Amino acid sequence: MEYKLKIREETVSVDINSHGENSAKAIIEDREYDLKYSLISENELHLMVNGKSINAYVSQTADGKTIMLNGKVYKIQDEDKIPKGPKKKKGASGPSTVTPPMPAVVIAVTVKEGDPVEKGQGVVVLSAMKMETTLCAPYKGIVTKVNVKESDKVMPGQILMDIDPENIGPENIDEAKEEKVAALET
Amino acid sequence: MFKKILIANRGEIALRIINTCKDMEIETVSVYSDVDEKAIHVLSSDEAIYIGAPEPSESYLNIDKIIQAAKESHSEAIHPGYGFLAENADFAERCEQEGIVFIGPSAKAIRDLGDKITSRKIMVESQVPVTPGLTNTEADPDVMAKEAEKVGYPVLIKATAGGGGKGIRIVNAPDEMAEACASASREALSAFGNGEIYLEKFFTNARHIEFQILADSFGNTVHVLERECSIQRRHQKIIEETPSNVLTPQLREEMGAAAVAAAKAAGYVNAGTVEFLLDSENKFYFLEINTRLQVEHPVTEMITGIDLVRQQLEIAAGNKLSLTQKDIESRGHAIECRIYAEDPANGFFPSPGKIEFLKEPKGPGIRNDCGVYTGFEVPVEYDPIISKLVVHAENRPQAIDKMKKALKDYIILGVRTPIDFLIDIMGSTPFSKGDIYTNFIETHFSDWSENFDESDIAAIAYVLDEMCNSKKLITGISGYNEQMPFSTLGNWRL
Numbered sequence: 001m002e003y004k005l006k007i008r009e010e011t012v013s014v015d016i017n018s019h020g021e022n023s024a025k026a027i028i029e030d031r032e033y034d035l036k037y038s039l040i041s042e043n044e045l046h047l048m049v050n051g052k053s054i055n056a057y058v059s060q061t062a063d064g065k066t067i068m069l070n071g072k073v074y075k076i077q078d079e080d081k082i083p084k085g086p087k088k089k090k091g092a093s094g095p096s097t098v099t100p101p102m103p104a105v106v107i108a109v110t111v112k113e114g115d116p117v118e119k120g121q122g123v124v125v126l127s128a129m130k131m132e133t134t135l136c137a138p139y140k141g142i143v144t145k146v147n148v149k150e151s152d153k154v155m156p157g158q159i160l161m162d163i164d165p166e167n168i169g170p171e172n173i174d175e176a177k178e179e180k181v182a183a184l185e186t
Numbered sequence: 187m188f189k190k191i192l193i194a195n196r197g198e199i200a201l202r203i204i205n206t207c208k209d210m211e212i213e214t215v216s217v218y219s220d221v222d223e224k225a226i227h228v229l230s231s232d233e234a235i236y237i238g239a240p241e242p243s244e245s246y247l248n249i250d251k252i253i254q255a256a257k258e259s260h261s262e263a264i265h266p267g268y269g270f271l272a273e274n275a276d277f278a279e280r281c282e283q284e285g286i287v288f289i290g291p292s293a294k295a296i297r298d299l300g301d302k303i304t305s306r307k308i309m310v311e312s313q314v315p316v317t318p319g320l321t322n323t324e325a326d327p328d329v330m331a332k333e334a335e336k337v338g339y340p341v342l343i344k345a346t347a348g349g350g351g352k353g354i355r356i357v358n359a360p361d362e363m364a365e366a367c368a369s370a371s372r373e374a375l376s377a378f379g380n381g382e383i384y385l386e387k388f389f390t391n392a393r394h395i396e397f398q399i400l401a402d403s404f405g406n407t408v409h410v411l412e413r414e415c416s417i418q419r420r421h422q423k424i425i426e427e428t429p430s431n432v433l434t435p436q437l438r439e440e441m442g443a444a445a446v447a448a449a450k451a452a453g454y455v456n457a458g459t460v461e462f463l464l465d466s467e468n469k470f471y472f473l474e475i476n477t478r479l480q481v482e483h484p485v486t487e488m489i490t491g492i493d494l495v496r497q498q499l500e501i502a503a504g505n506k507l508s509l510t511q512k513d514i515e516s517r518g519h520a521i522e523c524r525i526y527a528e529d530p531a532n533g534f535f536p537s538p539g540k541i542e543f544l545k546e547p548k549g550p551g552i553r554n555d556c557g558v559y560t561g562f563e564v565p566v567e568y569d570p571i572i573s574k575l576v577v578h579a580e581n582r583p584q585a586i587d588k589m590k591k592a593l594k595d596y597i598i599l600g601v602r603t604p605i606d607f608l609i610d611i612m613g614s615t616p617f618s619k620g621d622i623y624t625n626f627i628e629t630h631f632s633d634w635s636e637n638f639d640e641s642d643i644a645a646i647a648y649v650l651d652e653m654c655n656s657k658k659l660i661t662g663i664s665g666y667n668e669q670m671p672f673s674t675l676g677n678w679r680l
Binding site for chain 1: 241373376420528532537539566567594598600602606637639640641642644645647648651653655
């Protein structure tokens, strides 16, 4: 059986074949691994890899699994299970929406509806676990709607503010339009 | 001794205090907010009282509610832990007025020392060396710039109130002064309700060394040796150890004596910490006194065998210190790593969420003061500290090896932690040589990134987990249906 796995940005192909009860052989590129394994609990896996004992710890996440091995964290996805969403525009740098990078609480909204904003201008101040961060306007425009207020709890992906782009050059008009749609959907 | 005390804190430090109380057969009362209904301190104490909404101002920082909870539960004393109300003079004063013992120094000592200007003045009068800089607050950036010229750049703009790395800016050149003053002041105002700032010299190659002190109300003050706390990120410590590898017995004695003098000058009673900067020529300067139990107190406990929380309780109950300076001896070496819910590969950004799986390291000389458990949701409202991993061994190299092993055995899934980052620090040459200054992370680890040297094994683990779980699911479902009596009983009602 072959799995195509995504670890960070790289795709790793794992060819694995069962050899009876709890034993298998895996090939990754030209490397061969003789495996014996047992599931200790829902999150613990004990492996014998080429005769060497290894404990791996696994948790399911929304888009794959997190594996912890010898203190290191590996985020892995099955390429066949990654939903095919719209790809990010090439050459787009930095964030394109006003959305928090982690769950947080709104400390302040520094602009109001109708305000013009410059690209990179701070618009929302968030606090997560006592650390403050400022979210910036991803492009120049006019604030058309503020979706949050002070002390609201916010989650990644949630769009906190709609900004109508202005002075759009022909090269990024599509991106800006897309942005507006995304903002309207929330 | 008290029969019952209330702990006005949460998480690992509340549990730490509860543990000593249990040793001493003192009953414990916890307080909790909405998001902490299932927090470890609630589960571990004898009683728990709900005090309000998750925002600290509605619960853990709400003096009225905490006093009310103490009265309701007939608690004789309140232990504030660290953070929250621990260094709030108004709270200590209120406890005094209400006839509840505040387990910590007097309101006056907290007030004097909490204000960095007052404390600098007290130290100057008592001939304790302080860092060069202002002994008054200053709002005018131009005056700040003049003082900066006098002491030499770089300088620190510091809030006179608070701590924990808030309201501090480093200024390297005159043109950064105005912005640094404004933002330090703003941050201080929002964090401590006081935007006043002052200036002191910033030492780029300095160590942060602090002395634990214990003082009773009969005028006896001792120091319980030093802690080396130079390794910091965002002005917040992440690794602490004791003893310091640069203190000679003579320097230790001098700094210890200065720490005791500083505490006495401030009229300090209970456990506290005198922080010093030690420059590259081994000259030391007083920074501040932390009027609380420190986060990193366990390393001191490990090498001295003294339970600092027990000492705090004895002192607060009006007992005389049972220790004299010559009773305090150390043995071996201890290191602490703070395990935060944060992402070291992404600017140490907080990483709140649910702990999907937790396995604590075990073995001789390993202590883990942990405030979470499998299934617990780490709230976004509070400090990101999950636990403090502490090791104790015969000497420094052995302690480093033990810490590496303990970190590798520490499994936390569901939130990101800096465990991999800490393993790399433990394994680094500057750390093992003891070349540790407050700029350690910037100097040696600013471009750190995760390395994936065992990604083959991780990929194999992924696949095997997938195979095991799909098998379990299939056999599990058929077995379940056959054995469940309810599935063969047909429809019936209760």
